[in-house]
C-alpha cells in the first residue's frame with residue numbers, strides 16, 4: 001500500500017508546483033523552494049559542516065545530561081508561558097530550512113518543522129484507531145502525547161522517557177489541558193518489565209528510537225513480552241537513503257550522530273521468522289536541513 005499516495009495525495013516524485021500546492025492546501029504560506037544551484041550549495045555546506053563539526057554520538061552517555069539540560073529549560077519556559085510552541089524544541093541552527101519531497105524549502109516560521117510534523121502525525125495516528133491505550137516512548141516534551149490526547153480524548157495515553165524533566169513537563173501539560181497523561185521513566189537500553197503494556201495498546205516512537213543507534217534489541221524484546229497491537233515508529237533509519245548527493249548528505253550526518261541503524265533490516269528478519277508482520281515502511285520525504293527525521297515504520301507481532 002502506498003500510504004502517502006492513498007492518504008495524503010502526495011505524488012512520489014512531486015514537482016515544485018505540486019509541493020507548492022500541497023503546502024497551500026494545508027494553508028502554509030511564506031515559503032520558497034530553492035533552485036538547483038542553491039540546492040547544490042546547501043548540500044555542499046551540510047557536507048562541510050558534518051565533516052568539520054564535533055558531534056557527540058546519540059549513544060554517548062553525555063547525551064543524557066544534554067537532554068536533561070534541554071528539557072529543564074523547556075520545562076521552565078513552559079511553566080511560565082503555557083504556550084504549545086515552547087514545547088517545540090529547535091534542534092537546528094537554521095530552523096526554517098525543511099527537506100520536503102527531495103527539495104529544500106525555506107520558511108519564515110521557526111516552528112515550521114513541528115507544524116508540518118503535526119500534519120503527518122494526525123494522519124498516521126489512524127493506526128491507533130482501535131487501541132485503548134497508546135504508549136509514547138521517548139516522549140521528550142510531550143508534544144506528541146498532547147496531539148494523541150487531542151485526537152483521541154477517550155484513549156489512555158502513557159508518556160515515557162529517560163529524562164526526569166519530561167515527567168515535570170507532562171505534569172504541567174496535564175494541569176494546562178486537564179489531561180490525565182501518565183508518565184513513566186523508561187530507558188530503551190534497560191527496559192523495565194514492571195511497566196506493563198496492556199492488551200489493545202499501541203506503541204509510538206517519534207525521533208526517539210533514533211537515540212539507540214544499533215542497540216534496539218532490548219526494546220524489541222521488551223515489546224515482544226507484551227505484544228502490543230501495533231507499533232508505529234517515525235524515525236530516521238539508514239535503510240531509506242539512496243546513492244545520490246541529496247541523500248548522501250543525510251547519511252553522513254546520520255552516521256556521525258550514530259542514529260538508528262539496522263532496525264528495518266532486523267524487522268525484516270523477524271518477519272521472515274514469522275515473529276512479526278510489517279504493515280508499512282514509507283519514506284515521508286520530510287525533515288529538517290540535516291536529515292529526514294520522520295520515516296514511517298508500522299508493524300505488529302504475530303500471535304503464537
Ligand SMILES: C[S@@+](CC[C@H](N)C(=O)[O-])C[C@H]1O[C@@H](n2cnc3c(N)ncnc32)[C@H](O)[C@@H]1O
Nearest residue numbers: 067138139140162163186187188189206207211
Ligand atoms: C529527539 S527527542 C524526541 C522527543 C519526542 N518524541 C519528539 O518527537 O519531540 C529524543 C528523546 O529520546 C529520549 N531518550 C534518549 N535516549 C533514551 C533512552 N535510552 N531511553 C529513553 N528515552 C531516551 C530523550 O530524553 C528525548 O526526550
